[in-house]
Amino acid sequence: MGKKKLSNMKGTNMTVTFAKDKETKNTIRFTSPIGNDISGSIYVQKDSDLAKETEIVLEFAEKAEVSD
Numbered sequence: 001m002g003k004k005k006l007s008n009m010k011g012t013n014m015t016v017t018f019a020k021d022k023e024t025k026n027t028i029r030f031t032s033p034i035g036n037d038i039s040g041s042i043y044v045q046k047d048s049d050l051a052k053e054t055e056i057v058l059e060f061a062e063k064a065e066v067s068d
Contacts, residue, residue: 018042018056030056 016038018030027043028051044050 013059013061015057015059018058020054027051 014037016032016036018032018041020028021031021041022029023046024043027045029041029043031041032039042056044056050056
């Protein structure tokens with residue numbers, strides 16, 4: 001089964017910011033503060049270009065169904 005495009009969907013963007021928190025043996029931990037819509041940690045390999053950043057901002061569409 002293939003993916004279906006939803007042409008009748010309107011979206012708004014939501015962003016989540018993860019700040020550099022702690023360095024582990026092989027990774028850098030970035031965390032998003034508790035109390036926001038989304039909280040938690042992501043781990044980035046030390047040899048990644050992202051590991052050089054102080055913040056990682058994820059942006060994604062928050063979809064809402066629209067009737068025709």
